[in-house]
Amino acid sequence: MRSDARLNQQKILEAARDVFAELGIEAPLERVARRANVGIATLYRRYPTREALLAAAFLPKMESWADFIEIALAQPDPCTALVSYLESVFAMQLEDRGFTDVLSLSFPEASSIEAARERGLNGFIELVQRSKSAECLRADFVPEDLLFFLMANAGVIHSAGVVAPEATRRLLSYFLQAIGVREVGPLSASPSTEAARQAMRRMPHSAVATSHPPEGE
């Protein structure tokens, strides 16, 4: 592989991470190419599909997500480990909209991504086991619930992420209360009423008013 090609590949990955983090995984690929100072063809040659680019761009983050669970498993107390694990993952989602999407999506063609997901999930199953034994997690919690928590957080971030970032932490507070981890104290602070209202975003592309106002309401 030629050196300039390798350099371009690197630039593309960095640009992809930036753009996807900001705009989500449906961002135009031309934008990624432009940010990387690279022709669109170069991007497509290296990554023939969006899925391939996403897999390459997010593999490091996916790996570090899987690492988190192993860090958690290395701690002596499963209960505090569980809490700080969930805090970390929710925070990861908040700071990267693209990663939030990737976490609730499967990439059938990208075995490395799916391997990391498997690793993360298997570790979580173990942590669940230990937490139940330590009686700081309700017995009817199932590991799959993590997926639903992640999807729920994705929804909150999607709507309120920018305007009311505290909402994510508050959501987690509720989940912690619900799953029965010991002594979780008071809820995390709520976003202001104002921010909560603004979190309902305006319609995109609210068309410029034409001749007459909408009728038939």
Add this chain to the structure above:
Amino acid sequence: MRSDARLNQQKILEAARDVFAELGIEAPLERVARRANVGIATLYRRYPTREALLAAAFLPKMESWADFIEIALAQPDPCTALVSYLESVFAMQLEDRGFTDVLSLSFPEASSIEAARERGLNGFIELVQRSKSAECLRADFVPEDLLFFLMANAGVIHSAGVVAPEATRRLLSYFLQAIGVREVGPLSASPSTEAARQAMRRMPHSAVATSHPPEGE
């Protein structure tokens, strides 16, 4: 207004409700027109913007959402009322993807929609008040939390709605546990492990070189 025009308007609204419920609020407007057996121009003449059409199409559902809270307020026990209110609203979201989006979106131009939202929210504030007095709702719950619950449910539905519809009810179970409503019993059943895994949907448009993507209606 001519009678055929009124009929077309009705057909458009019905078509819009169907299409948006199934495909979400970003569905192509041509699809709505075609489903209504109406030219695209007719649709645009009546509803110059997507926002106008959405507002008109979802106003009835928005009103009935606001009615729900008043039904709840009419019940003697705020605690059971709160639970069944949340159950109803979560179920509404599950069965209409478009409405799910509309609930977490503001329509600055559509005062009727915003009026209904205001009515629903004000009623909820009252229900929160009563529930706290009855001590079946934690004191640090704030009415805005409802919005975040709705956003969270939207996220779960977005990913798991079709494959694992039970996820919505289970999410609500967790929320009920967390907010302190009395004696809510065991969690609602979890979707199967299989379903939970499948809930992470494949990437859209997974670029296979097939000439025709599976198009259906």
Add this chain to the structure above:
DNA sequence: AGGCAACCGGATATATTCCTCCACTTGAAT
């Protein structure tokens, strides 16, 4: 019945994104 304003719907202009083709450029091996 006749006339016309209201109404219709396909054709069309515009815009965006995807993805490929191909003429040109360049790193590096000799």
Add this chain to the structure above:
DNA sequence: ATTCAAGTGGAGGAATATATCCGGTTGCCT
């Protein structure tokens, strides 16, 4: 320095969605 496979980037076709234009149609009033 020469050579050429590896690499590049922009032009442009295909697909999709938005929004408007305009020739033709039709309900409704007299």
